Structure formats: C-alpha cells, structure tokens
Amino acid sequence: MAHMATAPISAPTVGFDLDMTLIDSRPGIRACYLELSERTGTYIDADLAVTRLGPPLAEELAHWFPADEIPAMADLYRSLYPAIAIAASPAMAGAREAIAAVRAAGGRAIVVTAKYEPSAKLHVEHLGLAPDAVIGDLWAEQKAVALREHGASVYVGDHLGDVRGARTAEALSVAVATGPCSAAELTAAGADVVLADLTGFPDWLAGYRPARA
Template identity: 70%
Template sequence: MDSQPVPPAPTVGFDLDMTLIDTRPGIHAAFTALAAETGAHIDADLAVTRLGPPLEHELAHWFPDDQIHAMRDRYREIYAFHAIEPSVPLPGAREAVAAVRELGGRAIVVTAKNEPDAELHLERLGIETDAVIGRLWAEGKAEALRAHDARVYVGDHIGDVRGAHTARALSVAVPTGPCTADELREAGADVVLDNLRAFPGWLRGYLAGAAPAGRGQG
C-alpha cells in the first residue's frame, strides 16, 4: 500500500541570536567599542551570556536611565561596523531554514534585534528567509507570528517559548543560548532538540505525523 503524501510545511518562525546565529563575538566587539567611546564600564564577557531580551535591558546594567535611549541609538550605529563580520551561523542553521522552504513552507525570522541588523547578518551568511521582523521580544513576538500564520516557532530562550505559546504556535527550543534544556522544558517548550542539526529530521517526522510533538520531547 502506498504511503500517504506528506503535507507541506507550515510557516516556521526562527529566533536569530543564539538560535540561527552565534552573535556573541560581534556583540562583544560592539559593546567593547561602545565602552571605549563613552568611557563607561561594560563587561562585554558578561553581556554576551544573557542574549535574548531587547538591547535596552542590557544597557540598563551599564548606563543611567536617562542615557539608555541615546546609547541604544549609538550602539546600533556601531553595530554594523563591528558585529556583522565576526558572527557565525550555528550548526544546522542554514539546513534548518532550507528544510522549511524545501518542504513547501515559509521561513521567517522574528527577533528582538533591530531589523536592519538582522537582515545584514542573514545576507552576509547566506541564510535565505521569507521575512524578517525585528524589535519584538517574548510575548510580543506573537504579533508577527500571528500575522504570518506561523504554526511553529524555534528559539533558544524561555522568552521564545512564551512568544510561541502566546501565538498558539508549537514551541521548538534549542539549548544553544543562555537557557538550558531543562529550563526550556520547565518553561513549557513543546519540543527540545539538541541543536538545529536535528530540526530537518524532526520537521519531516512532524509533517508525517511520526515525530514527537509533546511537551519536553527531544
């Protein structure tokens, strides 16, 4: 008996920092440059261990409230010159995005990062997506996920899990960022994969109805 055809992939959203791209070297360089320019003490080594939330959250550790917006704008001016070149794709990132599109779905990036910088990263690394939406964090990411009818959202942070669930999308998590696999499961991730190398196989199994889609599965 012939096997049933696999349905096309849905729209899948991906986070950027520490999900698709290891931006730690670039962000470290940008914060180091900002510290040198302003004379402020910024522990760039510490800053890159807690990527995920909006830039303003990190700047609040190093600048008084009345300087944060100005420092945010200056950081973004610096970013393109210091952060794009050193950043690299995480293992399986290109293949994960390509798998969605090869299986008939749309791949979008929904990130807290400034949208033009996210686009620069993806262009330089040759990761082709169907849309990039920036400056959204945690539950706020649901706005873009709903607008693009994304049924799956892939991220590395518990904020990404919250965003997926707010949008009523399946939360697929990878512990490649600041959150451990246990933390992602405890936050309610529906699927936890070791890294994005496992994503194409999981997606094919999910579409065929064979891959685990229950909470906490790996």
C-alpha cells in the same frame, strides 16, 4: 471514472529566532560592547553581557548606564553595530539546513527577533540565510504578533522568551539549547520540543509533518 480530489497537506510556516538560534552573535556583540565602552568611558563587562542574549538591547544597557542615557547609548550602539558585529557573527551549526528543510517541505521560513530589524537583516544577508521575511524589535510575547500575521505554526528559539512567544501565538514551541537557557529550563517553561541544536531540526520536521497530515 471521476478521480477523488486529495486535500493538500498544509505546508508549514516556521519562525526562527536569530541570536543564538540561527547565528552566534556573541563575538560581534562582545566587540560592539567593548567599542561602546571605549567611546563612552563607561565600564561594560562584555563577557557577561553575551551570556544573557535574548532580551532587547535596552535591558542590557540598563545594567551599565543611567536610565536617561539609555536611548542615546542604544543609538550609538546601533550605529557601531554594522561595521563591528556583522562579519564577526557566524551561522549556528545547522542553521542553513534548518531553513532548507522548511523550504523542502514546501513551507516558509521567517525570522522573528528582538534585535533591531535593520541589523537582523544585515546578518541574514551577510550569511546568505535568505529567509522569506525578517521581523525585528519584538520580544517574548510580542513575537506572537508577527507569528500570527505570517501564519507560523512552529517557532524555534533558544530563550524562555521565545517559548512564551510561541505559546502566546498558539504555535508549537521548538527550543534549541544553544543560548543562555538550559534544556531543563526550556522544558520547564513549556517548550513542546527541545533539541540540542539546529542540526536535529530537519529530522524532527520530517517527523512532524506526517504527524500533522
């Protein structure tokens, strides 16, 4: 008697944002801005800057430097970053478990972030997060390019820009209220799912896959 072939359930590829989603980069970024201020003699409110993480570096530097100085200041900041910011930035609660849950489901976990890609790779290597790919220098709707290229069906982030990136890629937007945007703001922006933090992600994913199947 012939056996009927069973169609496999498609394993998910899940994209994750980095800053304030997988890592708490505030201590490292704060220290880096303070050093940049010291080196340049320009006042930077580092405590304020770390309340609005998410957009590209140039957008924050524009609050403190003239437009014609921003490229050079970005280069200086990035040269300071590895020695100052990497070790100072811990993983967010549930980050390792979230990536492990994707793997346990047979899927792939990728990082898609606006952060300078070499710095992003240093963070995940230092923390041993070991995603399948790290793609940097993409913000908001631009993130859809990498999400589509890797076939991501879910994108997890903490910012309104992450919601826009997911929707542009036609991926499910899972938001965590661990960054500068509140749960209400993330919901209003169109997030499909809003979690308090990544500790709730494995249980959500376990329910999501049977629903897709």
